[in-house]
Amino acid sequence: MEGELQPRAYSHAERLRVIHGVLLCVLLAAIDQTVVLPAIPQMARTLHGTTHLSWVVSAYLLTATATTPIHGKLSDQFGRAKILIPCLLIFILASMVCASAGSVPMLLLGRALQGMGGGALLAVSQSAVADVVPPRERGRYQAWFASIWALASGAGPVVGGYIAQHLSWRFIFWANLPLGALALALCLRGLPNLPVAGRRARIDIGGALLLMGSTTLLLCALSLGGVDLPWLSWREAALVLLALAGFALFGAQQRRAAHPLLPGSLLLRLRLVVALAWLNTSAMFAAIFMFPLLLQQFFHAAPARAGIALVPFLLSGAAGAYAAGQTTRRTGWIRPIFVMGLTLASLGFALMAAAPLARPVAVSALLGFGLGMLNPTTLIAAQSLAKVEELGIATGMLLLLRAMGGAFGATLAGAALDGGFHDPILGYRLGFAFCLALTLCGLLIMLRAPEIKLRGGPD
Incomplete structure (x- = not known):
């Protein structure tokens, strides 16, 4: 740049x-x-x-x-x-x-x-x-x-x-x-x-407080909803409305701030990458939430055994990250990794939505590989679009959106299972179908996203 x-x-x-x-x-x-x-x-x-x-x-x-x-x-x-x-x-x-x-x-x-x-x-x-x-x-x-x-x-x-x-x-x-x-x-x-690449500037304390407060309120709403507070209660609605109002105030404050916490130009450059990271993490955490419950409910697995059954999902995620890293290192191109990861994840979620009880552990390994390709690649893409002096805030912003996406995904999965209308299989079908919708949205984003060519070839 x-x-x-x-x-x-x-x-x-x-x-x-x-x-x-x-x-x-x-x-x-x-x-x-x-x-x-x-x-x-x-x-x-x-x-x-x-x-x-x-x-x-x-x-x-x-x-x-x-x-x-x-x-x-x-x-x-x-x-x-x-x-x-x-x-x-x-x-x-x-x-x-x-x-x-x-x-x-x-x-x-x-x-x-x-x-x-x-x-x-x-x-x-x-x-x-x-x-x-x-x-x-x-x-x-x-x-x-x-x-x-x-x-x-x-x-x-x-x-x-x-x-x-x-x-x-x-x-x-x-x-x-x-x-x-x-x-x-x-x-x-x-x-x-x-080296210290960023310039010393006045810290945006107002923006920091607004962002922390709004984020905390929204995460509280997602954590408490359906557990400690009914989703349709006035207290749950108040938490969500206060969080949204806080984010609106934060946006207005950032446009006026001399040294904003999240520069508008950086947000513009990263908008598609952070949207993809949010969708990917939402789908991943929803899957992590549903797979152990599915194994306990229909395969009579003990909680410890159900946890162990997640190992193929986690290991294939690491394998997907390794494959993505080696591919981007050799080619310097990121978009094909996004498309391949989203395609594999969409295929896995489609299989689970169609037949949740047909080899869920094997399908979880397919899902883990696809989703694992995306996690490190979205971070590399965000850092590549940031200037050297913006690396920290770009990384922090992506991690924030990931965490919020994870909370949303787990909440979405819980709501789908509760909405199965006394049919547990239908609840899992709905949950995995929601995950499929998330990954398909990611593929649509890729149709608009320009290619990101990574700098610095192999040593």
Whole structure:
């Protein structure tokens, strides 16, 4: 792009010094989303309270999601190390708060603080990779991140269940300390020499507060709807309307701000990519929500066995990410990857919508491969469309839309199963048909999307 700062070339060894630290950060942030799930009953017994314990998961996800773009923007202005390292320290200290909590409110406070640090671990880590790796080479490394994410997603509930059964749920949080210390040491070694591409400017505090508040309200509405609040209740409607009003105010404030949190020119460049990322993540989380329930309900699988049955979906997702990364590295073209991934995912969802009970595990592997091709590729595309000084905020914005898409997808799947009119099979058909509609919308977007040619060929 004209006028864009040109980063210097980094050797493979220099890249690895950065990537080793940020990979461990991603592992910490990802596994802490799910590792607590099997331990919640034990937490209830220990802390003598069952109310609001579902927020042990929600508090982390809400604060991590709402702060992700803020961390990305700040890392553009002040450097990756100056944001990631303090947030890693916050994550470690918050883990200590959780491990020593004597009440449910103290545990929830610790989880919220953990999420604030965890949001930076994801956004700033991915931005740091973009600092040292040319766009065309990023797929080679993004496959590692996809594998770490799949490992964390699959291992989290298993590890959490083992610790809760044989030790204490508190060890789940104490285990973050040595891992966090190692990540801190690796980041201190690899990140401080990264360049600061963004200009120092006044921080858009008003925009940050509006974005965090609106995001939190919308995610609360999606999390509470159909569980704690009826979908047609006035309180649920109030949450949604307040969130939409907040986003409208945020948009108006960004147009007037001298140094907006989300520049309008960047939003314009990324609009199709973030829409595709939102659709893809919505379909993926809906599938993750429905497959274990389907196996338990119709194949009489125990919860642990149903979780294990998701392994082909997760592993094929990592394989799809690797295949996409190698293809973009060799060709430099992104659009064929999008089309292929969406086509495979659409085929899988069509099969599940037509016959939910016909080999669901095998079809889940097909779905995982197709959806896995899209996850790292949308991130690479967004970073390629951003200027060097916009990498952090572009990454944070994409991760924010992904998280909101995931919440929407899980909610959509739950609503479809509830709307099956006392016919469970019909509910699953509706759910997978909704997912098919999402991926087909992605294919329609590809008809309008121009090709993105990645810079920087293979070494």
